[in-house]
Amino acid sequence: MGPKTSVGTPHQGEANAARSGAAPGEGSATRRRILQIALTLMAQRGVDGTSMRDLASAAGLNVASLYHYFPSKRDLLESVLIEQGFLPIRPVRIDPEGAVPAAEPLTLAQLLAEIMTSMFEVEDFVRLMVGEAMRGEETARAVGVDLFGAFESAIEDWVTNNRPDLTEGAGAAAVARLLSAMVVGIFIQHAADVLGEEGDDLTALSLDRAREAASILQPPQ
Helix, strand or coil: CCCCCCCCCCCHHHHHHHHHCCCHHHHHHHHHHHHHHHHHHHHHHCCCCCCHHHHHHHCCCCHHHHHHHCCCHHHHHHHHHHHCCCCCCCCCCCCCCCCCCCCCCCCHHHHHHHHHHHHHHCHHHHHHHHHHHHCCCHHHHHHHHHHHHHHHHHHHHHHHHHCHHHHHCCCHHHHHHHHHHHHHHHHHHHHCCCCHHHHHCHHHHHHHHHHHHHHHCCCCC
């Protein structure tokens, strides 16, 4: 399943609020409240240990109302990724027709640092997803595929559009897999608290590691 995008379309909760006669703002507020309660419950009980019925009760809703906002637990978790800006993640590209772009394309170091920083910004959620996936929880594993697939796809797109030498050599997909694994590995190192003082400033850590990777993969002179 590929990355989703909510650009140009109302959130599902807003659409259902409109069908039920509720004001869009009310539906949006309820949707955000459900997401926050869901994260709190899942952090306490795990993904598998939190049923949609438990969530509905905690949110003061009946189960049918909850399913209007989120048809499944997977949809609920993916919505968190979209809300946080994880899906989709794409670098800025130059127009193929040669038109002047609205902004300069990201460098490889900037793209990698952006991905790492975005993970650290919602660290508790990513820790939850990784931990649950490692324990074999199928919903968390499926959402993890979407999340890390989005990272990998963004990197592959950047390599394809900006580094023909890498595309013709190892291949954009192979480079993307390697760099995506690096990003996840750095997060695991931080979560395991093995980075020492480096882990005290996560923004600086992200920039340093991103620059190191970009330097190793710099174009031949």
